Amino acid sequence: MYDAGKIIFGLIIFVILFSSPIWLNLAGNPGYKPDIKYPVNEKECIAPREYMNHNHMEILNDWRDKVVRADIRFYNQNAKPFLIDGKPAEMSLTHTCLKCHSNKSEFCDRCHNFLAVKPYCWECHVTPEEVQK
Amino acid sequence: MNRRNFIKIVSFGGVLTVASKMTLDAFADAHKGNGKAVKRWAMIIDTKKCAEQENCTKCMDACNTIHNIPHFDNKKDEVKWIWKEKFEHAFITSENPYLSEKINKRQIPLLCNHCDNPPCTEVCPTQATWKREDGIVMMDWHRCIGCRYCIAACPFGSRSFNWRDPRENIENLNEAFPTRTKGVVEKCTFCDERIARGQIPACVEACEAKAMHFGDLNDANSELRKILVNNFSIRRKPELGTSPEVYYLV
Numbered sequence A: 001m002y003d004a005g006k007i008i009f010g011l012i013i014f015v016i017l018f019s020s021p022i023w024l025n026l027a028g029n030p031g032y033k034p035d036i037k038y039p040v041n042e043k044e045c046i047a048p049r050e051y052m053n054h055n056h057m058e059i060l061n062d063w064r065d066k067v068v069r070a071d072i073r074f075y076n077q078n079a080k081p082f083l084i085d086g087k088p089a090e091m092s093l094t095h096t097c098l099k100c101h102s103n104k105s106e107f108c109d110r111c112h113n114f115l116a117v118k119p120y121c122w123e124c125h126v127t128p129e130e131v132q133k
Numbered sequence B: 001m002n003r004r005n006f007i008k009i010v011s012f013g014g015v016l017t018v019a020s021k022m023t024l025d026a027f028a029d030a031h032k033g034n035g036k037a038v039k040r041w042a043m044i045i046d047t048k049k050c051a052e053q054e055n056c057t058k059c060m061d062a063c064n065t066i067h068n069i070p071h072f073d074n075k076k077d078e079v080k081w082i083w084k085e086k087f088e089h090a091f092i093t094s095e096n097p098y099l100s101e102k103i104n105k106r107q108i109p110l111l112c113n114h115c116d117n118p119p120c121t122e123v124c125p126t127q128a129t130w131k132r133e134d135g136i137v138m139m140d141w142h143r144c145i146g147c148r149y150c151i152a153a154c155p156f157g158s159r160s161f162n163w164r165d166p167r168e169n170i171e172n173l174n175e176a177f178p179t180r181t182k183g184v185v186e187k188c189t190f191c192d193e194r195i196a197r198g199q200i201p202a203c204v205e206a207c208e209a210k211a212m213h214f215g216d217l218n219d220a221n222s223e224l225r226k227i228l229v230n231n232f233s234i235r236r237k238p239e240l241g242t243s244p245e246v247y248y249l250v
Helices: A004-018 A020-026 A049-070 A093-100 A108-115 A128-132 B003-031 B047-052 B058-066 B119-123 B149-153 B202-206 B223-230
Strands: B041-046 B082-086 B107-111 B129-131 B137-139 B212-216 B246-249
Touching: A004 A020, A049 A093, B041 B047, B041 B107, B041 B223, B047 B107, B047 B246, B058 B082, B058 B202, B119 B129, B119 B149, B202 B212, B212 B223
Parallel strands: B041 B246
Antiparallel strands: B041 B212, B082 B107, B129 B137
């Protein structure tokens, strides 16, 4: 091979630059992170934040099927009715989730946009922001 | 095989048949809920009382606002859950040429009949519409693919298709109820979301003439059963065998 030194040196530089986002992330600098606004005054959610971050879509799908198809309206946890403010929590995006997370554009959208997912919940379900308009 | 063995085998088969029939029957009873109160929601509309309130639209207005039903000027885009029609059009197969003009022109509120034997649910390829145990012909708008088979199957015109985006034509958006989206079929669900909270359907509640009654037909002591015993009632197109559960007093 002619100019082997230059080529290999160039290749090494290329690989380092190309994979730099991975190294930067591993080094503890995650770069841009969506700035999600959590509700300030509400302390209770149906599950811990970490779990909700990763699994809220599964919970919503499960709720949807239970409410619409099986007519089960309230949320049970460990076979007991789950209470929010002393009242049984309805399995409802509008009546339960959006009561606290009323800021769709600062909560749902910021993360969804970051991850480039487009859930079609909002084609039908109404957000508090839309009503205020 | 000798005679003795033949009789043995045949009688054993007979005993087995009877026993399995009894077991299956027992399972069938258990499945029915056996004594548990299964409801059968139904509605009665007193057309005479209704007609006394001329040009009243309270039931329709209540339904339209609560359920975010859009209004389109073009008839072909119309979305309707409860609407009014002349008697002669609503009961087109009553085949009575000598009815008085007064009755023929009477405005009758029409809605999904929540049939006992609904043809719309039979044709749905995605089970987006089905009959619940309590008789409500329910819709799952998440699952509707907009094929419109159910519209073709329904003999009462109770189903509407969203040809356009309904959002643009809803006057006052009700946050508590979802809208539908373009390409989805919709219809009256007997206010299942209100029944779940122990309320009666919005149209019945809004009717000031008390012309609409809602209740459980399986309960022999219900108001509905009393009204049906004491009055003559008719249903739309009973000859089709769908067994509508909206009864009309004339």
